[in-house]
Amino acid sequence: MAYKRSLLALLVALLLTGFGGLTVTYAQNAPAAEEGSKPKKKKPRGNNPNTDYGKAQTKLKEAGLYQGEVTGYKNAETTEAIRKYQEQNGLKVTGTLSNETREKLGLPKRKPPVKKKKEEGGEATPA
Incomplete structure (x- = not known):
């Protein structure tokens, strides 16, 4: 009889603790989109090259x-179109907006990033 009580107590304990930490969680429902609304499109940031x-x-x-669609973002269609343009215009085919491709398209060339000069004297001295 004591054996059955111990077994029953163990089963109840396991049930109450969720079988050793096994828990079930449910995702919260996302708020429903308004009827007729379209998902917002990402817009490129102004400082994004x-x-x-x-x-x-x-x-x-x-x-x-x-x-x-003209989005301002590079995607597979854009890359393929750039490749075709580069082929048709005798440019190196990269699928990217190289300076040569930019020039041919009438876009401004990109300038290389400016490297910051280190201050003379090398290392900072403690105050």
Whole structure:
């Protein structure tokens, strides 16, 4: 009889503790989207150097090489359109907006990042 009570107590303890830490959690329901609303599109940030991709997408679309939406973001369609443009114009085919491709598209060239000069004297001295 004592054996059955001990076994029953053990089973109850396991049930109460969730079988040794095994717990079930449920995801919270996300708020329902308003009826007829469209998901927000990402917009490129003004300080993002890829904002030139929007201009490139427009130029490539005018040339009939890009069929997608002008978003300002580089995507597979943009890369393929740039490749086609580079092929057609005798440029090195990279799929990226190289300075040569930018120039041919009429976009401004990108300048290399400016390196900060170290202050003379080398290491900082403690105050």
